[in-house]
Amino acid sequence: MDALIAAAARALSAGDPLAALQRVALRDDPPALALRGIAMAQLGELVRARELLRRAARAFGARETVARSRCVVAEAEVALALREPGGPPRALLAACAALRVRGDTANAGQGHLIAARRALLLGQLGEVREQLSQARALDLPPLASAVMELVAAELALRSLHTRAAREALIRAHAAAQVAAVPALLAEVRALAAELDRPAARCVDARGEQALRLDGVEALLASRALVVDACRHGLSAGAAWRPLAGRPVLFALAQTLAEAWPADVPREALIARAFRQRVTDETHRARLRVEIGRLRALIAPVAGIAATPRGFVLRPEGDRPVALLLPPLAGEGAALQALLADGAAWSSAALAQALGASQRTVQRALAALEAQGRARAVGRSRARRWLAPPLSGFTTILLLPAALSPD
Amino acid sequence: MSRNTPTQPAQIVREYGPFDGTAVHGVTHDGRHVWAALGPCLVAIDPASGETVRTLARPGDAGTAFDGRHLYQIAEARIDKIDPADGRVLASIPAPGQGADSGMAWAEGSLWVGQYRERKIHQIDPETGAILRTIESDRFVTGVTWVDGELWHGTWEGDDSELRRLDPADGAVLQRLQMPAGMGVSGLESDGGDLFYCGGGGSQRVRAVRRPRG
Numbered sequence: 001m002d003a004l005i006a007a008a009a010r011a012l013s014a015g016d017p018l019a020a021l022q023r024v025a026l027r028d029d030p031p032a033l034a035l036r037g038i039a040m041a042q043l044g045e046l047v048r049a050r051e052l053l054r055r056a057a058r059a060f061g062a063r064e065t066v067a068r069s070r071c072v073v074a075e076a077e078v079a080l081a082l083r084e085p086g087g088p089p090r091a092l093l094a095a096c097a098a099l100r101v102r103g104d105t106a107n108a109g110q111g112h113l114i115a116a117r118r119a120l121l122l123g124q125l126g127e128v129r130e131q132l133s134q135a136r137a138l139d140l141p142p143l144a145s146a147v148m149e150l151v152a153a154e155l156a157l158r159s160l161h162t163r164a165a166r167e168a169l170i171r172a173h174a175a176a177q178v179a180a181v182p183a184l185l186a187e188v189r190a191l192a193a194e195l196d197r198p199a200a201r202c203v204d205a206r207g208e209q210a211l212r213l214d215g216v217e218a219l220l221a222s223r224a225l226v227v228d229a230c231r232h233g234l235s236a237g238a239a240w241r242p243l244a245g246r247p248v249l250f251a252l253a254q255t256l257a258e259a260w261p262a263d264v265p266r267e268a269l270i271a272r273a274f275r276q277r278v279t280d281e282t283h284r285a286r287l288r289v290e291i292g293r294l295r296a297l298i299a300p301v302a303g304i305a306a307t308p309r310g311f312v313l314r315p316e317g318d319r320p321v322a323l324l325l326p327p328l329a330g331e332g333a334a335l336q337a338l339l340a341d342g343a344a345w346s347s348a349a350l351a352q353a354l355g356a357s358q359r360t361v362q363r364a365l366a367a368l369e370a371q372g373r374a375r376a377v378g379r380s381r382a383r384r385w386l387a388p389p390l391s392g393f394t395t396i397l398l399l400p401a402a403l404s405p406d
Numbered sequence: 407m408s409r410n411t412p413t414q415p416a417q418i419v420r421e422y423g424p425f426d427g428t429a430v431h432g433v434t435h436d437g438r439h440v441w442a443a444l445g446p447c448l449v450a451i452d453p454a455s456g457e458t459v460r461t462l463a464r465p466g467d468a469g470t471a472f473d474g475r476h477l478y479q480i481a482e483a484r485i486d487k488i489d490p491a492d493g494r495v496l497a498s499i500p501a502p503g504q505g506a507d508s509g510m511a512w513a514e515g516s517l518w519v520g521q522y523r524e525r526k527i528h529q530i531d532p533e534t535g536a537i538l539r540t541i542e543s544d545r546f547v548t549g550v551t552w553v554d555g556e557l558w559h560g561t562w563e564g565d566d567s568e569l570r571r572l573d574p575a576d577g578a579v580l581q582r583l584q585m586p587a588g589m590g591v592s593g594l595e596s597d598g599g600d601l602f603y604c605g606g607g608g609s610q611r612v613r614a615v616r617r618p619r620g
Contacts, residue, residue, distance in 0.1 A: 001548075001592065001607070002522040003468035003480045004505030006431055010445045010467065023482060023505070029523055063564030102565065103588055 005031045008039075017042040030059035034071050041078050050078045066102050069095035073111040076118070085118045085377075100138070109138040109148075116151050122377060123344030123386045128155050146175035146184050153191055154390050158342030162195060162214040169195075187391045194390050200230055200337070203258065204322040211324075219322060225302050225315040227257035228324045230337035232353050236301040236319060244338070247355025248273045249294045256304065256313040260321040263312035331356065331364040336373055336387065344377065344384035416569060416583040417616040419601065422456050424610035425449070432470030432480065432510060433549070433593040433605045433612055436490065440603050442612050443470045443479060443593070448488075451612065453597070462493035469510025469550065469593060471517060478517060478532070480507050485517065485535065499535035502528040509549035509560060509594055520547030520559060527559060527572075542577045545570065549594025549605065553617070560591035560604060567591045569602060569615065583615065 001009070004023045011019035017039035024032040037052030057071035072095035079086055096111035116131035128151065135148050149172030156165035169192050176184040198210040202219060211219065220226055226235045232244040234253060243250040251273040255264055270276055270283045273290065291311055295304045303314040315321055326337035334354055339345060345353075351361040365385055368374035375386045423430065425444050432443040439450040439459060443466025450460035468480035476496065477488040483505035487497040501507040502519050509520035516529045516538060527541040527550055541557075545568070549560030557574045561567065567590045571581040585591060585604075593605030602615040 001429075001431075001468075002503065002506045002508045003431075003501065004482055006429070006445065006467035007465070007482045007505075010428075010465075027506075029506070031523075061564065063566060065564055067564075 001031060005035060008032075008035045012039060012042070030056045030061075030064070030067065033059060034067070034074070037071070037078075038074060041074070041081075046078050046082050050075055050082065053078060065098050066104060069098045069111075070104070070107055073099070073107055073114065076111065076114045080114055080118055080121070083121070085121055089115050089118060096134070105138045106141055106144065109135045109140040109144050112138070113144060113147050113151065117147075120151060120154060120342070120389060121386070123342060123384065125155065125158065125342055142175045142179035143181060143184070146172050146179055146181070146188070149175060150184075150187055150191060150391050155342070157191075157194065157213065157390060158340070160213065160217050160220065162217045165195065165213075166192075191391045198327045199340075200327055201325040202322055203325060204320060205261070210327065216324065219324065223317075223319050224322045225257075225313075225319045226322050226324050227253050229254055229334070230324055230326050231341065232338065234298050234301055236315070239301050241298050241301060243297070244349070244353040246293075246297075247352060248290055249297065251355060252290060252294050253298070253313075254323065256311060257321050257323045260313045263307040263310050265310040267310075269310060331360065332368050332373070335361065335364055335368060335385075339374060339385060339387040342387060344386050346384055350385060411579045411582050413582040413584060414618065416585050418586070418589075418613050419616050420453075420456075420614040421606075422451055422453075422612040422614075423606070425612075426610070428610065429592070429608045430605040430610060430612055431466055431468050431593055431607075433603045434470040434472045434477065434511075434595045435597045435603060436472045436477075437598070440595070440597075440612060441470055441472065441477060441490075442466075442605060443468070448477065448479060448493075450490075453603075453614070460490075462488065462490070464488055464493055464495070468508045469519065470595075471510045471512040473512045473532070478510060478512065480510055480519070483507075485510070485519075487532070499530075499532070502530050502535065502537050508547055508592070509551075511550040511552050511595070513552035518550045518552065518557075520550045522546055522548060527557075541572065541574060543570070543572065544577075544579075548590070548592050551594045551596045551602070553596035553598060558594060558596070558602070560594040562590040562592060562607070569594065569604070581618070583618070585615075589613070 008020040008023040020039045024035050033052050033056035037049045041049035053071050053075040057068050060068040072091050076092040092111055092115055096108045099108035112131045112135035116128050119127035132152055149168045153165045153168035156168055173188045176188055195213055199213040200211045200216050202209055202211050220235050228235055232250050233240055233242040255269055255272045267279050270279050270287055276283055291304055300316055302316055305312050305314050326333040338353055347362050351358040365374055375388050377384050428445040430442050434441045440453050441448055441450050448462040448464050448466050449458045452459050465481040466479045471478040477490050479486045479488055480501055483501050484498045485501050486495045488495055503521035506521055507519050508522040511518045517532045519528045519530055523546055525543045527547055529538045545561035546563045547559050548562045551558050557572050559570055567585040569583040570579050573580055590607045591604045592607035595603045600617050602617055604613045604615055606613055
């Protein structure tokens with residue numbers, strides 16, 4: 001590296017991006033472009049920063065793999081901060097591999113964490129898991145470790161593994177304290193608070209009560225047959241019968257669970273599942289068909305028996321029955337409960353899951369989006385809906401060392 | 407040209423450092439101590455014990471040289487002439503690359519300054535900074551030294567790093583010492599005898615490399 005680049009890098013690592021810029025402002029050689037990009041990112045000029053980092057990555061020579069890869073990683077982090085994840089992260093993953101091979105594990109790990117956070121934003125939970133395991137295999141500095149554990153905690157929360165989430169948060173807290181970054185500590189506390197918030201309501205033989213996430217997890221792990229109106233399915237111990245695509249069947253299951261251990265009259269089932277007030281013989285025939293379908297789907301978890309006036313839920317092996325509802329009533333809450341799994345949903349799938357019209361769901365989604373309680377990615381037919389990230393990751397965590405001279 | 411150049415692996419005799427928290431930029435040798443520019447300061451190292459014996463709070467962002475009495479240090483876009491006894495700056499001249507400079511050496515009354523990505527070595531007047539002549543290399547120049555009439559420069563381009571002996575007349579490469587993979591050279595100085603000292607950049611180390619004879 002040359003003198004002004006070294007001096008600018010020195011200023012950057014001392015937390016003075018303006019002093020760094022001053023030294024390389026008029027230079028367009030690749031190291032200067034990269035440093036200007038980092039400095040601009042630190043000053044919050046993200047669009048300009050991304051452009052400079054892109055130019056730098058293109059301008060480095062064929063042999064300067066490490067320098068180029070660091071630019072790619074930094075550019076991906078800026079894109080993430082802009083919430084514009086762009087196309088598939090092939091270049092980012094190639095840069096991670098190149099950095100790891102050449103011994104720059106800190107920046108390789110940083111790259112994998114950016115890829116994991118990007119996948120989290122896009123609801124690609126399998127990819128989050130993959131990138132986390134890549135990052136975990138590397139020896140990371142405390143700041144990156146804290147970010148990694150935050151991502152792990154969010155992933156665990158999305159999959160309702162509250163104990164794993166708590167453990168990850170403890171590790172995140174410890175790492176954030178070592179890194180001494182107040183913003184990160186605040187993220188850890190915010191995510192921990194999420195664990196203590198009411199996550200659902202449970203209705204069973206004892207009445208209704210609010211549950212925190214660990215309560216939900218405990219309920220799902222118990223013997224009870226849970227009709228889950230948050231994720232739309234039936235759970236009994238390890239068994240899970242998704243009904244998100246079968247709104248009529250789910251409405252029947254929910255109505256049967258509400259009445260359990262009593263039975264439900266046919267008219268009531270028809271009214272709830274088919275939204276018909278007047279009942280005639282064709283509705284009764286259709287009810288028999290749908291009950292038959294539900295029976296087939298939920299066996300062997302539970303049976304459905306006919307009674308003189310209707311049907312009753314018969315959980316297998318004497319299990320109690322519980323109904324799990326979103327923490328608040330209403331369309332918005334039901335949508336949020338579905339989005340809480342962190343996956344990306346189309347509005348058509350959400351409408352199908354809730355048994356509501358697409359138009360109703362789109363209206364509700366627009367309202368949630370306006371309140372910052374749901375996010376959309378993609379356009380028109382490719383548009384997908386997601387829960388907002390639990391943790392903010394608003395701070396740019398770009399290390400000044402990311403591009404420091406070797 | 408370089409196809410027939412004698413090439414051998416660099417033989418690393420000893421490592422100094424790591425010098426905490428800062429890259430090693432320039433290195434020089436004052437006959438007893440090895441000086442290294444560490445960004446915010448210059449340090450003198452006792453090559454026998456590896457101890458840091460002096461620290462001057464003078465910025466050093468690139469090449470370092472010694473003329474027998476004074477240290478010359480590239481800082482940003484200038485070259486400071488420093489009294490090694492007390493760290494006072496006695497004079498400053500503009501650096502020929504206007505800040506794009508890397509290595510530096512003293513020889514025969516001139517300073518020789520490497521211009522990193524321009525792949526050049528300038529011979530300059532130490533009083534005025536005027537460029538007397540320019541030698542072209544075909545690699546990035548990250549360190550320069552003269553020993554026994556031989557001009558050597560360090561190069562570091564991507565993953566490849568070498569010490570190269572050039573013909574000062576036409577820049578032809580006469581000899582190459584290849585550094586092991588992952589070891590960069592960010593500053594070069596001979597001790598006048600059998601050793602080169604190389605700055606190791608972000609590795610925060612100074613390495614002693616055996617100088618081949620004959």
